[in-house]
Amino acid sequence: MITLEHVTVSYGTGAKRIRAVSDVSFRVSAGEAFGLVGESGSGKSTVLRAVAGLIPHALGRIVLDGREMQVRRPKATRKMVQMVFQDPYGSLHPNQTVDQTLTMPVAIHKLGNTDRRVSAALQEVGLGREHRYRYPHQLSGGQRQRVAIARALILEPRILLLDEPTSALDVSVQAEILNLLARLRRDHGLTALMVSHDLAVIAHLCERIAVMSHGEVIEITTADALASGNVAHPYTRQLLRSNRGFDRSGAAIVDASS
Amino acid sequence: MSDTVTWRGWLLDPAPASRGQARLGRWYRSWRAFRRNGLAMTGLIVVLALVLMAVAAPLIADPTAATLQVLTSRLQPASSAHWFGTDELGRDIFARIVFGARTTLTIVALVSIIVVPAGLAIGLPAGYFGGWVDVVLMRITDIFLSFPRLVLALAFAAALGPGIENAVIAISLTTWPPYARLARAETLTRRHAEFIEAAELQGASHLRIIVTQIVPLCLPSVIIRLTLDMAGIILTAAGLGFLGLGAQPPAPEWGAMVSSGRQVLLDQWWVSTIPGIAIFVTSVGFNLLGDGLRDVADSRSA
Amino acid sequence: MTQSPIPLLSVRNLRVVYPGEEGDFVAVRKISFTLGRERLGIVGESGSGKSTTGRAIMGLVAAPGRVEADEMRLGEVDLLRLDERGFRRLRGKRVAMILQDPKYSLDPVMSVGYQIAETHRCHFGSSPLAARAATLEMLSAVYIRDPERVYELYPHQVSGGMGQRVMIAMMLIAGPDLLIADEPTSALDVTVQHQVLAIMDDLVRSRGMGLILISHNLHLVSAFCDRVLVMYAGHVVETCNASELAAARHPYTRGLLASLPELGRRRAELPQLQRDPAWAADAS
Numbered sequence: 127m128i129t130l131e132h133v134t135v136s137y138g139t140g141a142k143r144i145r146a147v148s149d150v151s152f153r154v155s156a157g158e159a160f161g162l163v164g165e166s167g168s169g170k171s172t173v174l175r176a177v178a179g180l181i182p183h184a185l186g187r188i189v190l191d192g193r194e195m196q197v198r199r200p201k202a203t204r205k206m207v208q209m210v211f212q213d214p215y216g217s218l219h220p221n222q223t224v225d226q227t228l229t230m231p232v233a234i235h236k237l238g239n240t241d242r243r244v245s246a247a248l249q250e251v252g253l254g255r256e257h258r259y260r261y262p263h264q265l266s267g268g269q270r271q272r273v274a275i276a277r278a279l280i281l282e283p284r285i286l287l288l289d290e291p292t293s294a295l296d297v298s299v300q301a302e303i304l305n306l307l308a309r310l311r312r313d314h315g316l317t318a319l320m321v322s323h324d325l326a327v328i329a330h331l332c333e334r335i336a337v338m339s340h341g342e343v344i345e346i347t348t349a350d351a352l353a354s355g356n357v358a359h360p361y362t363r364q365l366l367r368s369n370r371g372f373d374r375s376g377a378a379i380v381d382a383s384s
Numbered sequence: 385m386s387d388t389v390t391w392r393g394w395l396l397d398p399a400p401a402s403r404g405q406a407r408l409g410r411w412y413r414s415w416r417a418f419r420r421n422g423l424a425m426t427g428l429i430v431v432l433a434l435v436l437m438a439v440a441a442p443l444i445a446d447p448t449a450a451t452l453q454v455l456t457s458r459l460q461p462a463s464s465a466h467w468f469g470t471d472e473l474g475r476d477i478f479a480r481i482v483f484g485a486r487t488t489l490t491i492v493a494l495v496s497i498i499v500v501p502a503g504l505a506i507g508l509p510a511g512y513f514g515g516w517v518d519v520v521l522m523r524i525t526d527i528f529l530s531f532p533r534l535v536l537a538l539a540f541a542a543a544l545g546p547g548i549e550n551a552v553i554a555i556s557l558t559t560w561p562p563y564a565r566l567a568r569a570e571t572l573t574r575r576h577a578e579f580i581e582a583a584e585l586q587g588a589s590h591l592r593i594i595v596t597q598i599v600p601l602c603l604p605s606v607i608i609r610l611t612l613d614m615a616g617i618i619l620t621a622a623g624l625g626f627l628g629l630g631a632q633p634p635a636p637e638w639g640a641m642v643s644s645g646r647q648v649l650l651d652q653w654w655v656s657t658i659p660g661i662a663i664f665v666t667s668v669g670f671n672l673l674g675d676g677l678r679d680v681a682d683s684r685s686a
Numbered sequence: 687m688t689q690s691p692i693p694l695l696s697v698r699n700l701r702v703v704y705p706g707e708e709g710d711f712v713a714v715r716k717i718s719f720t721l722g723r724e725r726l727g728i729v730g731e732s733g734s735g736k737s738t739t740g741r742a743i744m745g746l747v748a749a750p751g752r753v754e755a756d757e758m759r760l761g762e763v764d765l766l767r768l769d770e771r772g773f774r775r776l777r778g779k780r781v782a783m784i785l786q787d788p789k790y791s792l793d794p795v796m797s798v799g800y801q802i803a804e805t806h807r808c809h810f811g812s813s814p815l816a817a818r819a820a821t822l823e824m825l826s827a828v829y830i831r832d833p834e835r836v837y838e839l840y841p842h843q844v845s846g847g848m849g850q851r852v853m854i855a856m857m858l859i860a861g862p863d864l865l866i867a868d869e870p871t872s873a874l875d876v877t878v879q880h881q882v883l884a885i886m887d888d889l890v891r892s893r894g895m896g897l898i899l900i901s902h903n904l905h906l907v908s909a910f911c912d913r914v915l916v917m918y919a920g921h922v923v924e925t926c927n928a929s930e931l932a933a934a935r936h937p938y939t940r941g942l943l944a945s946l947p948e949l950g951r952r953r954a955e956l957p958q959l960q961r962d963p964a965w966a967a968d969a970s
Binding site for chain 1: 731732846875876877879880883884902903904905906909910941942945946947948949950951952953954955956957958959961
């Protein structure tokens with residue numbers, strides 16, 4: 127469903143050119159959930175945005191559902207891929223009600239039946255009629271993220287991209303949203319590509335996981351392998367160790383030089 | 385009483401049932417925040433009084449008295465017949481002030497509806513598209529900005545000729561640049577916000593994004609800037625009037641009135657001072673209103 | 687952990703209220719705790735009142751917010767009687783606070799070294815040279831390898847982890863007894879988090895300080911601190927030793943622990959926390 131072949135994304139020009147993503151390749155089958163994990167600066171969010179078509183990729187091919195994606199995407203292909211962003215407040219327009227936010231995609235693609243679609247979308251993410259005409263600042267973080275998910279699904283995409291969907295949320299809300307995402311994925315047979323820095327969250331939702339560092343894919347492994355510690359690359363091992371929690375007795379302090 | 389309670393309850397309903405209710409509810413909350421600010425309310429009252437005075441001018445003062453020259457009663461101080469006295473041609477100053485409000489308001493309104501769309505139309509694409517669009521549009525803006533406002537207005541007015549319409553054009557041409565800059569700055573701030581990215585992802589065209597997403601964000605600060613600028617616009621109009629451009633005699637215009645009273649400033653001070661006070665009060669009123677609006681906008685975005 | 691006879695910090699029935707036009711908002715509802723030369727973790731989600739508690743201790747609750755308590759003492763100093771001047775003398779010297787993101791808590795127009803030296807001069811009235819020397823020493827104490835070079839850097843030139851080390855240096859240079867850290871590592875990557883915590887661990891231990899770590903991360907707090915307070919809606923719902931957190935009794939804590947995804951324990955659905963309104967109710 128999703129194929130990346132030797133994808134490279136760079137920013138800037140000339141001497142200041144930075145390679146955010148270098149020669150990344152992986153495949154995601156239809157209906158699968160694939161995770162991208164790494165620390166900040168690893169390029170994982172950049173890969174996601176390149177797949178979404180929000181930023182151009184300099185080299186390589188991105189193929190979605192058999193069709194190669196160019197830098198400029200026609201409107202019709204937009205329906206295929208949608209994304210849930212990290213910051214539930216930043217991804218909703220502050221001056222638009224939930225209703226307006228959900229109506230816009232329907233209007234853009236002239237799908238018709240607006241009222242029915244919006245109601246159905248809200249119901250699917252567990253929101254009610256009382257939420258429909260509220261503004262984002264009148265909703266809690268979890269509710270806003272539900273709206274963002276409803277917006278992503280209202281166009282009936284085949285691929286759902288998730289950019290750290292729960293890291294800006296409270297711990298207790300995180301479980302609700304993760305459950306919601308798992309359920310929606312099952313119900314709609316979505317292919318999911320998820321980015322997170324939290325190994326436990328990624329392993330919960332995804333079967334196969336790529337570990338990234340400094341723009342490169344270090345290793346592609348599975349959730350089970352991560353759980354059992356059966357990983358190949360030392361960086362992955364280090365990531366697993368950090369994830370285990372703070373160790374008072376043994377932490378060796380490393381001098382920092384910026 | 386019970387009606388008010390129901391209305392307010394409807395407006396403040398935490399679960400609005402329609403888009404209209406939600407929007408009105410938002411306005412109502414902002415209004416309540418605004419109402420708490422005493423100075424802002426003062427500004428609002430002054431502006432409303434001005435508008436009322438302009439609209440109901442014939443009911444307040446005698447229209448003929450504003451232009452009727454009675455040379456035998458020149459330069460009279462305030463009396464029961466002439467509340468603010470008479471000017472150097474025997475015209476009733478009170479009537480001229482009241483009708484002059486019409487002129488002032490006309491100029492202000494016309495300038496506003498030209499300047500805001502023009503500023504947005506230039507600043508928004510510059511901020512949104514960046515690149516050479518930005519460079520070209522901003523350099524044009526810079527050229528206009530590099531001239532002192534009054535001097536440029538003067539040049540345009542002199543070139544176009546006297547008259548209110550030309551004064552409006554001249555003032556507009558010199559007032560729009562800061563709004564373009566402001567619109568561009570606001571656009572740049574939001575350009576890469578995630579909700580814009582989400583809109584792009586949905587396949588929204590540039591036009592749709594600019595009009596439905598970015599304009600609503602720029603509009604508050606532009607309008608607030610406009611109210612704060614009103615004082616400047618009024619003073620520029622007065623300046624043009626003072627110099628004989630803009631409204632032509634015998635039409636009453638506050639700036640022209642100040643000018644014509646120059647010769648007799650020491651002995652018959654009211655001829656210049658009273659229109660001067662009118663200009664001052666109006667400017668302060670708009671300023672306070674603008675400050676109040678900005679406070680409400682800040683608290684809403686905080 | 688031996689406790690000194692007078693606890694370092696003692697708080698009894700602390701209440702913080704923010705009056706508003708639509709009613710008062712009570713951020714902290716009558717909580718009590720004491721702190722010795724140990725590490726206390728305050729855990730809670732947004733709105734639990736944990737950050738407000740930290741700010742109340744520092745006297746940073748801005749008007750119209752009100753701080754009320756039966757007792758709030760730092761050693762022998764009665765915090766309830768202090769005015770702004772009194773607090774200013776206390777801050778930095780007796781109690782210090784580290785915030786979440788050094789990007790926002792460091793002054794962007796001054797070099798980091800200058801800011802730290804300024805703190806030193808402010809508290810000790812030292813000469814610029816002495817302040818600089820003390821700053822360099824402090825930068826080494828937070829394990830920065832080349833302090834002279836880092837001294838000249840501006841906040842935007844240092845990474846997140848380095849920025850937090852700078853913050854720690856700045857806050858500890860005047861030698862406070864109590865350090866309050868409000869989400870000090872939430873903005874950092876996991877590996878860097880552990881480094882920063884290890885440094886805090888080292889300094890707090892070697893200086894015999896007390897530490898209050900405020901965080902939303904249960905596991906982090908239980909690993910790092912000696913004791914844990916769990917807050918919900920302004921109440922303390924659980925107090926226990928960090929090592930005993932897994933055996934927590936309050937349904938909120940248990941619910942929270944159960945709802946966290948765990949590597950190695952794949953569940954089809956995570957148990958969702960069911961909020962009981964009784965938890966938020968005031969006792970009196």
